[in-house]
Amino acid sequence: MRIRLTCVPRRPGEMVPFAQAVEDVGLDGIGIADSPQLHGSTYAVVQHLLSMTGRIAVGPFVTNPLTRHPSVQAADIDALESVYTGRLFYGIGTGDSAVTSIGIRPATASQVAACIDIVHRRVGDRVPALFAIGGNKAAAAVPPAAAGIVLGGGLDVEWSRHLTVLAERSAGKRLQRWGFLVSSLGSESGTKQRRFDVLGSVTTVARHALQGDPIRKGVPGELAPGLRTIFDAYDVHQHGRLASANHAVLQRSPEHARYLLDRFAVVDSAPASVRRLRDYAAALELDGFYLSSTVRDQVLHARYVASGLLPALASGS
Secondary structure, three states, X not given: OEEEEEEOOOOHHHHHHHXXXXXXXXXXXXXXXXXXXXXXXXXXXXXXXXXXXXXXXXXXXXEOOOOOOHHHHHHHHHHHHHHOOOOEOEEXXXXXXXXXXXXXXXXXXXXXXXXXXXXXXXXXXXXXXXXXXXXXXXXXXXXXXXXXXXXXXXXXXXXXXXXXXXXXXXXXXXXXXXXXXXXXXXXXXXXXXXXXXXXXXXXXXXXXXXXXXOOOOOOOOOOHHHHHHHHHOOOHHHOOOOOOHHHHHHHOOHHHHXXXXXHHEEOOOOHHHHHHHHHHHHHHOOOEEEEEOXXXXXXXXXXXXXXXXXXXXXXOO
């Protein structure tokens, strides 16, 4: 089981201790979010972290085909791969805060597929392209050039299996299968604080994943209206920030907070939590997880993931 951590980009030099910690503790890699209006420069961070490490995979996670033209992305990826052979991946989706923060609509699934094709024509299979999917349209548009999918629907086996079937039918092959969850691991005594810390990120992920028809995507009918209200109140300009107004909105609705935390987050490495992850991974035959690391101490978080979660998932105990 491979585990990669994801985070928003800051200044490249500030990210080095985190990247080196990920490498030192034996995790597989880092995904760098792409939301330039709100955070730092994704590709600058990707390049610097590749230069300051020697083993881990690093790549954009996820970018989109609108704020970065496909031809430019293809050139960037080709250049990076020529220097850091075998260590780059390419995560792409329709776009969330990167596009909404500048007032444009997300890309269509066909635009994402076309971008993957353009990049693939430049770099071939040297850089695996991972299509982030959360709904039917994206899953049904996965092109043969994609190497894998990132399942953004949380720990709902039925919905995730449905998306996987659609995606692999569209691509015409077995794809790499990655799960994505919000994460914040640490000492047992700090669980309450960590649950609060991830509320904003959980709302971000759930809002993107459950748009359209949340009931079709596994949400209990009695929770759907309240979730729509919570999502409507989401402030995209506070995306990825700790203790933002987005945390407060979800905190005011404990029932919805519990549901979203259970489905989209992992905040401890207790046996019950590990069992949920392991069962989900086994049911979907996952290749690995991407775990967000929008936490107070990213280096410490990497150590907790490596010591508390990775061995338990690997051993099956």
